Structure formats: structure tokens, C-alpha cells
Amino acid sequence: AQSVTQLGSHVSVSEGALVLLRCNYSSSVPPYLFWYVQYPNQGLQLLLKYTTGATLVKGINGFEAEFKKSETSFHLTKPSAHMSDAAEYFCAVSANNAGNMLTFGGGTRLMVKP
């Protein structure tokens, strides 16, 4: 079985500040990890994903995430927040023994203050 925990349902940062959204997973086999972003009244859009290879993954809109196996984490970061980053962010995990099914975290709403 696999699971995802996103620490902090709401995160608030000032414009220009570092964005850090936390994601921890559990999986009995090597995982595939994903971050999605959802803007109000829209569907989810893939930000980035880790499958194999380099553990630091770069995505769209200046976001990146690092897979740390020892910490079972896949935290999402962005050096400098922009007002347009305000959205809900979802971490998800899948594994070879789960077919193509994703397990999603509960989501983190990012608020950016001017």
C-alpha cells in the first residue's frame, strides 16, 4: 500500500519569499512521485514528476522538487514566490505494484501576500 502526507493544508508566504511545500510518502517499492497544481475552478495540471534518475527534478513555472529516499520526502520549492503561484498543490505517488493508480495527498493551499 502507498500513502501521501502533505504537511500543512495552508501555507502563506510573501511575494518574493521562498516557497516550500512538504510531501512525505510511504511505499513498499520504489515510488514514482508527482506534483500537480490546481487554480480555482480548474482541473489539475502536472508541475513535475520523479520517475528514475536525477533526484532533483525541475518543473514548470520555476518549481523544483527533490526526491530524498532516506527521508521518504518529495518537497516542492520555488526560490521566489509570485502572486500567480497562489493555488492548491497536490502531491501524488504511484508504484509498480499499483499499476497506473495514483494516491493523492490532501493538498496544500498556497497563499501569496503582496
Place this chain on the structure above:
Amino acid sequence: DGGITQSPKYLFRKEGQNVTLSCEQNLNHDAMYWYRQDPGQGLRLIYYSQIVNDFQKGDIAEGYSVSREKKESFPLTVTSAQKNPTAFYLCASSRGGISNYGYTFGSGTRLTVV
């Protein structure tokens, strides 16, 4: 361009009525999914289908029904048995049998009971 189309974007239902939400994809994906989203509750899986003419219940299937007669289409019917249907509904699809691909999402349908 390939993608997933959900229609309508907004839907209003009177109590006691059944309504059907449309989801069509032209990505040639084998698997399709329906999620319900309520404020502060993340994504909850209603039904999923890994192949045509087959589908499985998710975590909150009561009061919902689906069909998968064509690869491209996975309509969701919200029946009168669903006591609290007001929510945002998301459809997604993915390639079959590959767990590192992730999902592609539609733009959602917001259903309101009036």
C-alpha cells in the same frame, strides 16, 4: 491538440433528479477516473475504469453510476440516491499499465443542487 473535455462546466440539478456529467478524451488512454472535490477535502475517487466495458468502485461510489462503452468516453451519472451531490467533479485519464506517466485531468464540472 489532445486532451480531456468535461461538459458542462456548470450544472444545476433539482433535488430528486439524475444528472449525467460528460467526460471525453482523445489521448488514446486506456484508463479513466472520476473524482469528487469538496472544500478542504482533497480528491476523493468515485469510480475508475482500466479498460473498455469494465469499471470499479472507488472510495465514495454510493449514489453514482458510470459506463465505459467506448475508450474515449466515461460518463458519470449522479443519481437521486446521492444525498449531497453539490461539489466539483474532475475526470482524469492515464495510459494503461504504466505507473510513471501520471494523470491528465479535465477542467471540471461544478454541480449545484437547487
